[in-house]
Amino acid sequence: DAKTTQPPSMDCAEGRAANLPCNHSTISGNEYVYWYRQIHSQGPQYIIHGLKNNETNEMASLIITEDRKSSTLILPHATLRDTAVYYCIVRVEGETSGSRLTFGEGTQLTVNP
Amino acid sequence: NAGVMQNPRHLVRRRGQEARLRCSPMKGHSHVYWYRQLPEEGLKFMVYLQKENIIDESGMPKERFSAEFPKEGPSILRIQQVVRGDSAAYFCASSPRVAGREQYFGPGTRLTVT
Numbered sequence: 001d002a003k004t005t006q007p008p009s010m011d012c013a014e015g016r017a018a019n020l021p022c023n024h025s026t027i028s029g030n031e032y033v034y035w036y037r038q039i040h041s042q043g044p045q046y047i048i049h050g051l052k053n054n055e056t057n058e059m060a061s062l063i064i065t066e067d068r069k070s071s072t073l074i075l076p077h078a079t080l081r082d083t084a085v086y087y088c089i090v091r092v093e094g095e096t097s098g099s100r101l102t103f104g105e106g107t108q109l110t111v112n113p
Numbered sequence: 114n115a116g117v118m119q120n121p122r123h124l125v126r127r128r129g130q131e132a133r134l135r136c137s138p139m140k141g142h143s144h145v146y147w148y149r150q151l152p153e154e155g156l157k158f159m160v161y162l163q164k165e166n167i168i169d170e171s172g173m174p175k176e177r178f179s180a181e182f183p184k185e186g187p188s189i190l191r192i193q194q195v196v197r198g199d200s201a202a203y204f205c206a207s208s209p210r211v212a213g214r215e216q217y218f219g220p221g222t223r224l225t226v227t
Binding site: 038041042043044045046049099100101102103104105106 | 117144146148155156157158161168169171172202204206215216217218219220221
């Protein structure tokens with residue numbers, strides 16, 4: 001799986017958009033970009049994933065650059081409950097080796113009142 | 114729709130004892146994954162199972178650890194002769210499809226070895 005690079009920490013004001021960047025310059029054509037988050041001591045939570053097109057769901061938006069070497073997770077209106085470690089993961093689908101999630105260090109997002 | 118269930122939530126074992134961690138996947142999910150999170154460290158993949166089959170155990174320690182997912186009942190992660198270094202949070206995830214896109218995680222079992 002391609003390696004990802006994320007800033008170790010970010011701060012965001014409550015109610016503002018949180019933009020979390022991720023670099024994955026060695027991503028392959030068949031690798032998807034996934035985002036998960038882990039709120040303190042809880043199990044990780046799936047947020048969103050995409051291949052090349054931008055994606056949006058009820059939780060967040062995912063913007064993938066045209067060359068796919070980086071992406072940004074956007075939480076449009078951050079709340080205090082969004083304080084968590086956010087993980088950007090790239091993985092292949094459809095193969096046994098693609099089943100696992102390889103978690104890096106992630107970004108600690110702190111939403112401030 | 115119940116999520117992934119794990120029990121016990123907290124488990125205390127003395128060195129040398131056995132630990133059995135249970136995971137009930139979401140309804141309709143036949144793929145189970147186990148991850149371990151050591152204190153102050155990231156999540157590490159351990160094993161991927163389908164019903165009655167171990168698909169990928171490349172992340173499992175070679176000794177003392179085993180996992181199963183029987184035809185009936187929960188998936189079990191078994192740790193024999195626990196040592197202090199096994200103290201960690203163990204998370205189970207499930208997905209409905211092969212190499213499922215989304216993995217849904219349980220709340221974890223926190224194992225403490227005294």
